[in-house]
Amino acid sequence: MKVQNKVIIVTGAGSGMGRELTIQLVSKGAIVAMADINQSGMEETRSMTDVDKVSIHQLDVTNRDKVDSFVYDVLQQHGVIDGIINNAGIIQPFVDVKDLDYDVIERIFNINFYGTLYLTKALIPHLLKRPIAHIANVSSMGGYIPFPGQTFYSASKAAVKILTEGLYAELKDTNIKVTVIHPGAVNTNIMKNSGVTAEGAPSSDDAANATLPASEAARIMIQGIEKDQFRILVGKDAWFIDKFYRFSPKRAIDFIVKKMGGR
DSSP, rough: OOOOEEEEEEEETHHHHHHHHHHHHHHHOEEEEESSSSHHHHHHHHSOOOOGGGGEEETTOOOHHHHHHHHHHHHHHSOOOOOOEEOOOOOSSOGGGGGOOHHHHHHIIIIIIHHHHHHHHHHHHHHHTTSSEEEEEEGGGGGGGGTTTTTTHHHHHHHHHHHHHHHHHHHTTEEEEEEEEEEEEEEEEEEHHHTSSSOOOOHHHHHHHHHHHHHHHHHHHHHHHHOOSSEESSSSHHHHHHHHHHHOHOOOOOHHHHHHOOO
């Protein structure tokens, strides 16, 4: 779906990847309905782009009633909705399964999976009315290979992957195009937004050097959406690990463990 003159929702638009997606979508002629729990972050994003091409909507994606109200508000303000990029997400503290509290686990799934699900289900009836529409869900490299200390983050993103692929199967003969996105290491402030400190996180110069700028990651995502790609891998690390995992899942996981300092 070409984004010019389309009304597109971007979640997590108050910072990081969502901010870059918003800025670049507007530069290509789209109108963006920004959604984030962080009001001031969205206002900062708006100040970086054409203020007449964006709207601000404070939203807790884990609240289904608020999601429904948000969709209504966007329709009232813009008249139509042509697409969504479900980008909002958090990582977990770098803690093993046996030590992570259930309330933290539930928060990860509520934001990463259920937030994506609620918005997608609320939007499908409206998207089906458009000549062409698009659903793009941001999973992760962790959505197809687990990372020690991030098991529940990976599990939530794997759920997003399967949800998105299932939507593709169900909607492939409709006007709605569906894309699943798997970013590798991208330079964003996701740790801060997730309330996660660096304690327990692996230190790796190789990983730091391989981090992709958020602006480049956003460019790759939008390019893939405009080409109606089924699957977008963002970054050389995502491409490499994807191929390695297909060849030998066990060896790929062992490689990840070694790279993360033998957790």
